[in-house]
Amino acid sequence: MEKDELLAGMIQEIRRGSLVLCVLSQLRCPAYGYQLITLLNRNGIPVEANTLYPLLRRLENQGLLQSFWDTQESKPRKYYSITATGQEIYDTLRRYWIESAQAITRLLSPDPTPPQA
């Protein structure tokens, strides 16, 4: 039981760190919270509403996202999209992620190639 909890905590930490990147990647076009949850779930990134909604609000406060209310449809929805600052940060984060992922994959492979001097 203790081992399971430890593992769950570690997985949660990895997810928490990468969720911002996943969210930013999907907001080039405006999307509302629930739509984003479905989109991420469909792509193998399970996320709970009670994690995503506060995160969207935080990213908006930090100036990485902007939002508007669409009241034309049957129910009002808040749409989020990425800002210019958000895009800049996303591009840097994306490069960092790809480099790290490559490095980690190398480390995790059964026969890691020694790092070049």
Next chain:
Amino acid sequence: MPQPTNPQELIERYLYAVGRRLPAKIRKETEKELRSLIDDLLEERCGESPPSESDAMEILTKLGTPAELAGKYIPDSFNHLIGPSYYRYYKTILAIVLASAAFGILVSSFLAILVPSDTTPWYQLLGNLLSDLSVGMLAAVGAVTLVFALFERRGERLQPFTPGYEIANLPPVPKENERIPRHEPILEISISLFLLGMFFFFSDSLLVYIQDSHIIPIFSREVILNHRFLLCLAFLAGIPVELLKWIDGRYSLRLAAVVLVSNLANGLLSAYFFRLPGLINPEFWQTIETVLREKGALSPTLEAVFQHWSSFLIATICIGLAVDAGVTLFRSLRSYALNKAEKLNPQL
């Protein structure tokens, strides 16, 4: 409280409970957004058929209790009073303050029981002890927590702005004779707080002169009580010094400066306090005089000492404070000179 009978009522109650835990400026919009989310979740779950209360219940349970959900909207720094950077110090200081206060109150209450002139029944003394203990402990926890919570809120301003500044300016490892043992300041703080507790809770029978099982307090209770803030200040004057010793753990010019200021303040406060008119219980003087006269030991020298007792006492205190300041200054200067010499000639 009536249970909600339809899902909409349950959702309204939930949203209201979340909203009232949120800051006012984001409340309305967050409620509106969450309402639209819950609608979507219900629609996904029930399709065209009308949702039941249990459907709503399940969806809301998955979102978490109102407090949990609202908590996620509030920045981390607002979710704690004292964060990890101060928590360790907070725990230690709180333990010292609580232990010293409890010890002081216990000892003074115990001594109060021993005083035969006191006709208070034992159960009332016990009640007094319990109430003193609870009030004292609560006040101690409150004061320490308040100070640390202020540190936590304002602490960021104390951090150096340039990265690496702190590491580049780390003090050299103190040599054996420059170090101040960790227990020394803790002991000093405990003694100060203990004495302070004694004065406050036991001022009427503190320092008694016993003659033929008759007890005469040395100090006048009124004068001590009227000047309790001054006394408090005198006892607490040394605490910044001890805290600095505890945090730095070494002699330094900074410590020497604080010791000088603190001892000067303490000397002035003592001089003022012991010259207060009526500080000594008049009955005490009379008894001493009678006893000495009976024994034929009242010499003119002794009489002069009694007449100028406050000057003698103040002189003794000042000499003690001066020696303490002198020793600290000497050790600090020695440490400073050694470090300077080492910097000029690293082979030393």
